[in-house]
Amino acid sequence: MLIDLNRYQGDGYVSLKDVAQRENISKKYLEQIVPVLNRSGILCANRGYQGGYRLASPADQISVYDVLKATEGSLACVACLEEHAMPCERREFCPTLPVWKKFDELVKDYFSKITLQDMIQQQGEE
Missing domain, CATH: 1.10.10.10 (Winged helix-like DNA-binding domain superfamily/Winged helix DNA-binding domain)
Structure with missing residues (x-):
């Protein structure tokens, strides 16, 4: 759309x-x-x-991350990384939290770098 x-x-x-x-x-x-x-x-x-x-805004100023965050809300893959998460008593000792934090950062970084203009240009190239 x-x-x-x-x-x-x-x-x-x-x-x-x-x-x-x-x-x-x-x-x-x-x-x-x-x-x-x-x-x-x-x-x-x-x-x-x-x-x-x-x-x-112009298409080159709207990232896919902006759209996903607006339409989907939190993109956090685990509840403890959501924006207004309840404090987790295991957070300090959780062996998987660093993995999920890195994954969350990668997702945000990846989708933040792609704009609507990028998608339009890619569609034109195909």
């Missing part, structure tokens, strides 16, 4: 109906994720005549 918006927004807003048709995605599904993306600052909305949605 975000790549479609980047492609068709021009100087205006794009309707969900148009995105749904072009991308073969349920409009109802798009209606569920749009508020989340709008609240997170990834999208801008405009109501009324010629209303719709557009990216709030």
Whole structure:
């Protein structure tokens, strides 16, 4: 959806109906994720005549990590690494925590380096 918006927004807003048709995605599904993306600052909305949605920032400034965090919430692979995790009494002695911390860092680092623009360029190369 975000790549479609980047492609068709021009100087205006794009309707969900148009995105749904072009991308073969349920409009109802798009209606569920749009508020989340709008609240997170990834999208801008405009109501009324010629209303719709557009990216709030250029595609090269929106990382895949930003989108995943907005839509999925925490990407932590174990509960103790979540943002507002309850303190774990085993944290100091947990033999697996360093492994999960490193994995968490790798995931964040990897997805933070990929932008929507990167995905658009890769799609164009294929």
